[in-house]
Amino acid sequence: MERTPKKLLITGASGFLGWNVCLRGRAAWEVFGVFHDHGVAMDGVTILRGDLTNYAQATDLFLRVKPDAVFHLAAASGPNFCQMHPEVTRRINVDAAVHLAGLASDCRIPFVFTSTDLVFDGEAAPYTEEDPVSPVSVYGEQKARAETAILGRHPDAVICRMSLTFGKASPASESFLQPVVRALEGGREVRLFTDEYRTPLSARDAAQGLFLALEKSGSGVIHLGGRERISRFDFGEVVTRVLGRGRESLKGCRRLDIPMAAPRPRDVSLDSSRAFGLGFDPGQLREELEHVLAQ
Numbered sequence: 001m002e003r004t005p006k007k008l009l010i011t012g013a014s015g016f017l018g019w020n021v022c023l024r025g026r027a028a029w030e031v032f033g034v035f036h037d038h039g040v041a042m043d044g045v046t047i048l049r050g051d052l053t054n055y056a057q058a059t060d061l062f063l064r065v066k067p068d069a070v071f072h073l074a075a076a077s078g079p080n081f082c083q084m085h086p087e088v089t090r091r092i093n094v095d096a097a098v099h100l101a102g103l104a105s106d107c108r109i110p111f112v113f114t115s116t117d118l119v120f121d122g123e124a125a126p127y128t129e130e131d132p133v134s135p136v137s138v139y140g141e142q143k144a145r146a147e148t149a150i151l152g153r154h155p156d157a158v159i160c161r162m163s164l165t166f167g168k169a170s171p172a173s174e175s176f177l178q179p180v181v182r183a184l185e186g187g188r189e190v191r192l193f194t195d196e197y198r199t200p201l202s203a204r205d206a207a208q209g210l211f212l213a214l215e216k217s218g219s220g221v222i223h224l225g226g227r228e229r230i231s232r233f234d235f236g237e238v239v240t241r242v243l244g245r246g247r248e249s250l251k252g253c254r255r256l257d258i259p260m261a262a263p264r265p266r267d268v269s270l271d272s273s274r275a276f277g278l279g280f281d282p283g284q285l286r287e288e289l290e291h292v293l294a295q
């Protein structure tokens with residue numbers, strides 16, 4: 001007899017990462033994806049609208065779906081926007097996350113939250129799950145506060161700290177890769193930092209890591225980063241090679257050269273050994289870029 005798939009609620013389904021997680025999840029789960037401002041459609045996924053900062057709407061949505069597990073990805077994900085609008089963004093990045101975690105806790109179902117490498121100040125990389133958080137931006141602070149408050153409300157929750165992620169765009173949101181590719185293909189100059197390091201991850205690997213974390217990691221924090229520590233500029237060089245283009249359009253610059261609202265940490269590379277030990281297996285950057293750019 002065929003088993004009925006379990007119900008998975010994925011918030012942020014219209015977003016870059018949520019879209020990619022829905023794509024992966026729909027094979028094994030009955031997926032309910034939540035958007036707010038940007039209506040999207042995906043075969044095999046039930047799409048629902050809701051403002052998660054409105055507790056009544058969030059609760060109603062949760063009770064209508066009656067999920068068996070929740071992936072909470074919805075967020076104000078732009079550090080500069082969060083820096084300029086700390087109050088508005090706190091409502092989605094902290095308050096809504098804790099509210100949803102509470103609903104999941106009351107129903108005794110798993111809750112997976114996407115946090116960020118930007119909870120660290122970038123002065124002592126690579127970071128393990130045991131390192132204390134030290135955010136330098138409002139976005140990083142909000143995510144760090146959400147992590148603690150979620151675990152306080154739902155001690156079995158899983159906090160996945162994601163590295164900078166690139167991949168296939170959703171119909172409503174792209175990763176940092178797409179503007180770089182457009183500029184290179186249009187022959188325009190691309191300025192990338194030579195003094196900012198991350199452990200970038202493709203969205204398909206991020207999705208693999210999130211499902212693995214749900215199934216195997218147990219409660220608490222887990223780091224999901226790529227295997228290679230690389231600067232933004234060197235990442236751009238790999239992109240030019242994959243596109244078969246010269247690197248003339250790439251211009252290296254330093255973080256201080258481009259004033260931005262949110263302070264940028266120097267090196268928030270993640271040590272993801274714990275996840276690797278559980279079977280998290282992100283591909284090499286070049287291969288992942290070839291896969292994304294072939295689409």
Ligand SMILES: NC(=O)c1ccc[n+]([C@@H]2O[C@H](COP(=O)([O-])OP(=O)(O)OC[C@H]3O[C@@H](n4cnc5c(N)ncnc54)[C@H](OP(=O)(O)O)[C@@H]3O)[C@@H](O)[C@H]2O)c1
Pocket residue numbers: 011012013014015016017018034035036037038039050051052053072073074075076077078092114115116117162163164165166172173174175
């Ligand atoms: N992308 C990365 O490199 C990266 C790295 C580290 C961590 N993360 C984390 O991963 C998660 C996903 O990031 P992303 O890059 O996919 O973000 P994104 O593309 O900006 O998507 C954000 C999502 O949140 C939804 N949302 C925002 N406010 C909402 C509200 N009030 N009610 C309901 N939904 C709301 C948006 O819905 P609408 O667009 O429909 O309004 C959208 O689906 C976030 O938690 C982010 O902090 C991302």
